[in-house]
Structures are given as structure tokens and as C-alpha cells.
Amino acid sequence: MANKPSIPKGTRDFLPEQSLKRQFIFDTARQVFQSYGYVPIETPAMENLDTLLGKYGEEGDKLIYKILNNGDYLSKASDEKIEARDSQGLSMEISDRALRYDLTVPFARFVVQNQNELSFPFKRYQIQPVWRADRPQKGRYREFYQCDVDVIGSNSLLNEAELLCIIDDVFNQLGLGDVTIRINNRKILSGIAESAGLSGYFQEMTVAIDKLDKIGVDGVKQEMIRNGLPEAGVKKALNLIKLKGEPFGTLKMLAGAVTGAEEAYKGMEEVRSLLRALPEAVREKVELDLTLARGLNYYTGAIIEVGHPDFPSSICGGGRYDDLTGIFGLTGMSGVGVSLGADRIYDLMEAKDLFPKSIKASSEVLFVNFGDAEAMQCLKLAADLRSEGISAEVYPDGAKMKKQMKYADDKGVRVVIIVGEEELKNGMTAVKNMATGDQELVAQKELTSFILQTLR
RNA sequence: GUGGUUGUAGCUCAGUUGGUUAGAGCGCCUGAUUGUGGUUCAGGAGGUCGUGGGUUCGAGACCCAUCUUCCACCCCA
Numbered sequence: 001m002a003n004k005p006s007i008p009k010g011t012r013d014f015l016p017e018q019s020l021k022r023q024f025i026f027d028t029a030r031q032v033f034q035s036y037g038y039v040p041i042e043t044p045a046m047e048n049l050d051t052l053l054g055k056y057g058e059e060g061d062k063l064i065y066k067i068l069n070n071g072d073y074l075s076k077a078s079d080e081k082i083e084a085r086d087s088q089g090l091s092m093e094i095s096d097r098a099l100r101y102d103l104t105v106p107f108a109r110f111v112v113q114n115q116n117e118l119s120f121p122f123k124r125y126q127i128q129p130v131w132r133a134d135r136p137q138k139g140r141y142r143e144f145y146q147c148d149v150d151v152i153g154s155n156s157l158l159n160e161a162e163l164l165c166i167i168d169d170v171f172n173q174l175g176l177g178d179v180t181i182r183i184n185n186r187k188i189l190s191g192i193a194e195s196a197g198l199s200g201y202f203q204e205m206t207v208a209i210d211k212l213d214k215i216g217v218d219g220v221k222q223e224m225i226r227n228g229l230p231e232a233g234v235k236k237a238l239n240l241i242k243l244k245g246e247p248f249g250t251l252k253m254l255a256g257a258v259t260g261a262e263e264a265y266k267g268m269e270e271v272r273s274l275l276r277a278l279p280e281a282v283r284e285k286v287e288l289d290l291t292l293a294r295g296l297n298y299y300t301g302a303i304i305e306v307g308h309p310d311f312p313s314s315i316c317g318g319g320r321y322d323d324l325t326g327i328f329g330l331t332g333m334s335g336v337g338v339s340l341g342a343d344r345i346y347d348l349m350e351a352k353d354l355f356p357k358s359i360k361a362s363s364e365v366l367f368v369n370f371g372d373a374e375a376m377q378c379l380k381l382a383a384d385l386r387s388e389g390i391s392a393e394v395y396p397d398g399a400k401m402k403k404q405m406k407y408a409d410d411k412g413v414r415v416v417i418i419v420g421e422e423e424l425k426n427g428m429t430a431v432k433n434m435a436t437g438d439q440e441l442v443a444q445k446e447l448t449s450f451i452l453q454t455l456r
Numbered sequence: 457g458u459g460g461u462u463g464u465a466g467c468u469c470a471g472u473u474g475g476u477u478a479g480a481g482c483g484c485c486u487g488a489u490u491g492u493g494g495u496u497c498a499g500g501a502g503g504u505c506g507u508g509g510g511u512u513c514g515a516g517a518c519c520c521a522u523c524u525u526c527c528a529c530c531c532c533a
Contacts, residue, residue, distance in 0.1 A: 006524080063531080145533090317532080344533055400491095402491095406493055406494090409493040418491070
């Protein structure tokens with residue numbers, strides 16, 4: 001072996017223990033989603049390139065992994081683009097497919113394509129990997145999983161409320177009850193822009209204020225002015241956005257300040273309705289943050305982001321998009337959804353040691369192998385245990401006892417069962433509890449009920 | 457994509473202004489215990505110092521390139 005094998009930057013292998021922990025997160029999420037009536041779907045890892053392009057902004061397009069066409073793709077490419085070293089233009093001609101960048105746009109495509117098979121409102125969840133050609137950092141990978149939950153085909157704000165409840169349920173079950181859920185509404189932001197005379201600069205404004213907690217008010221102000229926004233408007237907008245505290249009071253103050261901006265009032269009413277629809281326990285965690293903007297430009301109403309005090313970036317985000325399917329030819333379909341960042345949640349839970357200890361055990365019972373005759377009997381006993389829902393395995397080789405015991409210990413097996421020559425003759429087993437070290441003789445006939453009693 | 461940072465045993469890290477045979481802890485393997493893990497004791501294996509070039513009598517250390525890690529920007533889960 002000349003070179004050590006490796007995997008691409010920003011991708012990872014998952015060892016058994018990591019995989020089990022990841023599955024724990026997915027299983028928890030799945031179970032909560034299904035308890036609210038959401039159903040699973042899957043879409044292909046690759047989409048047609050034009051399905052994805054233009055949906056994530058100019059920056060987003062650059063981060064899409066394009067798949068090189070098969071065959072003699074260069075013969076079809078134009079000479080000018082090759083001559084000019086125009087990578088951007090050339091890539092359009094030699095690539096027709098791309099890896100999906102998120103789950104939301106493929107979902108929109110899915111809805112349009114399968115609209116006749118679906119009944120609306122359609123509530124689905126989707127847990128699959130996505131790929132981004134980003135520079136990797138901590139909590140930032142080139143291949144990572146998203147858990148998306150969306151409702152499409154309903155304008156009701158009850159959907160937003162339900163999603164917040166789902167988020168709360170999932171994080172509570174994972175032991176992350178101390179998350180902060182921040183919400184805002186793009187209509188409010190748009191109204192603020194309007195009343196500050198920045199209507200034409202909405203995109204620039206949202207991008208800048210999204211960084212407020214990072215670069216501070218002055219930093220945001222400078223960035224906005226540098227991008228050509230009129231200074232007077234910038235000042236006014238920033239003053240409004242700074243409002244903080246109890247949400248209903250904040251909205252009241254804001255209402256007095258944005259006179260005439262119809263859009264903002266609509267947004268404020270939406271936020272009020274949403275908050276009223278939330279159970280008390282969830283509302284307590286929700287904070288109205290007017291500085292929350294989110295870059296993805298398809299959001300049109302509520303926007304949601306979940307953070308944790310011990311983690312630098314958001315672990316969940318989403319919002320309402322009024323017309324995502326419009327670009328695929330199906331108009332009037334409003335949707336709202338959130339995306340859980342499974343990999344970040346994993347990193348956070350690992351750092352806080354929140355995974356249950358029992359997650360390590362792959363089987364609860366191990367039979368020591370003493371040779372063919374003994375192993376045959378063990379296979380039967382193991383099958384009996386399995387039929388009672390106890391996971392059991394027989395060590396495959398007649399290795400040294402010490403080695404087999406160590407294997408059991410490493411794997412986190414809770415009970416080791418020893419059937420040697422003596423036991424085989426007498427119809428007995430020696431049952432060893434690995435936690436206490438105690439060992440006792442149990443008749444083979446009574447083994448299953450004895451194990452059930454010890455383990456359950 | 458821009459700027460910076462990191463890489464030494466399976467893991468976490470030492471390694472002086474360039475100097476001979478590159479170390480530690482943990483883990484791993486063997487034995488004490490051929491029917492008993494986790495604890496204890498004794499012993500052992502494991503490194504082309506990320507990779508490729510260069511400077512030098514001599515490079516783990518200096519220079520260049522490249523890959524990787526992490527960070528900031530950008531953007532985001």
C-alpha cells in the first residue's frame with residue numbers, strides 16, 4: 001500500500017458508536033414527526049442542474065456540486081468558453097446534474113411533479129444527506145444530514161405553531177431543552193425597509209442585519225452604507241430593529257414607528273397569532289428577534305432559527321415560503337418548514353455528554369464459545385432469547401475465554417452465558433452479570449425467564 | 457473564493473539556536489490466571505515525523521509546493 005487511503009475534505013466516516021448515536025437522533029426526530037402526522041419521503045441524491053440553479057442566490061450557486069457529464073462531453077462544449085477559460089460558463093455545458101444542496105428545493109420539485117398523488121395540505125419529513133462545496137469548519141461539513149419537516153398547501157399559522165411545538169418536543173427529548181427559539185417575520189422586515197426608505201435594498205439590508213450579534217450595530221451600519229444604502233434610512237431601520245424584550249410590547253412600539261407600511265402590520269399580526277397559538281411551555285422559549293433575517297431569499301413570512309448557548313452556530317432553521325413551487329409551474333402553494341441540523345446536534349450532544357449510556361450495547365447477551373457441541377446448544381438458547389426480544393450473539397470462534405470476555409466487555413454486553421462441557425452435560429448454564437461480576441448457575445430451561453428478569 | 461492556522465505511535469501530546477539511536481501518558485498485544493472481562497503486576501509490538509521537492513556535512517525542526525485540520529471573511533445546518 002503506497003499511500004494511505006483518505007476521504008474528501010469535509011466528509012467523514014462514522015464508527016459503530018457514532019452511527020448508533022446518530023441514529024438515536026434520527027429516531028427521536030422521526031418519532032416526533034410521525035406523532036404529528038408527518039409522513040416520510042425520499043428524493044434522489046442528484047437533481048437536474050437547472051432544478052437547483054438560481055434557488056439559493058449567486059453565492060449558493062457556487063456551492064452546488066456539479067456532476068461532470070458522462071461520455072465525450074468536451075466535444076459538445078463551445079470553443080470560446082474553453083479558450084476563454086470560462087469555468088463558470090463551461091460548467092453549464094459539461095454538467096447537467098448536481099448533488100442536492102438542501103432538501104427544500106427538491107421537495108418543491110417533488111410536490112410539483114407528484115401533485116396528483118398527494119393530498120394537501122401535505123405534511124412530510126425527509127432525512128437525507130446534502131452536499132455543499134463550502135470551506136469546512138467545525139460544525140460545517142461538505143456532506144451532512146438534514147432533517148426537514150414541512151407543510152405545503154396551507155396558509156394557516158397553525159402550521160408555524162405546530163412546527164415550533166415539534167422543535168420543542170425533539171429538543172426536549174434529546175436533553176436540549178435549554179435551546180432558544182428565535183422568530184421573526186420577513187413582512188415586518190420588509191415593512192421596516194419600506195418605512196425607512198430602503199425598499200429597493202431589502203436583500204442587502206437583511207444580509208447586513210443578520211450579522212448584528214456578530215459585528216455589532218456599528219458594523220452593520222458601516223456595511224449597509226458601504227453597500228450604498230442611504231444613511232438616513234439605515235439609521236432609522238437600525239433603530240427599529242434594536243427593539244427587544246417582551247414580544248407583544250415590542251410589536252406595539254414597532255407599530256407606532258412604522259406608520260403606513262401595510263406589509264409590516266400584516267407581519268406583526270402574523271407574529272401575534274403565532275404566539276397566541278403556542279402552548280405556554282413553548283411560548284416561554286420563543287423570542288421575537290427583529291434582527292433575525294436569514295439569507296435564503298425564498299422566505300416570505302415567518303422565519304425561525306434555533307440556537308444553543310453552548311454552540312456557535314444555529315442547529316435548526318426555517319420559515320414560510322409563499323411561492324416556492326411557483327418556479328416549477330405550480331402557483332399558490334404556500335409552505336412552511338424547518339430543517340434540523342443533525343450533525344451539529346450530534347456535536348453539541350457529544351460535547352454535553354447527552355447520549356444515553358445504553359446506546360453502546362449492540363447485544364445484551366453473549367454466549368461464550370467452547371467448541372462445536374457447546375456452540376450448537378448456545379445457538380438454540382440464543383434463538384430462544386431473541387424470540388423474547390433480547391438481543392443475543394454466540395461468539396463465532398472457540399477462542400480463549402479471556403479474549404471472549406474482553407470482547408463482551410468492550411462491546412458493552414450486559415450478560416455473558418457460559419455453557420461448557422460440564423454445563424452441557426447437566427443442562428445448565430453459568431450466567432455472569434458483567435456489571436456486578438456475580439455468576440450463578442441456571443437451568444437451560446429457565447434461562448429465558450431468568451434473563452428477562454435480570455435485564456428488564 | 458480570500459486571508460491565516462494545524463499535521464510527530466491507534467489517541468492526546470513532548471521534542472532546546474538544525475546534530476548521532478525521535479519520547480511520554482493512554483490504548484493495543486502477550487504472560488501471571490490453558491473456564492472469566494473491567495482492577496493489579498511483568499514484558500512486548502507499533503513511527504518512511506501528512507506527502508513531494510529543495511537548502512545543508514547533517515532536517516522532525518529551515519524554504520517551496522501540495523493535501524489535511526481548525527479559524528476569520530463569505531455563506532449556512
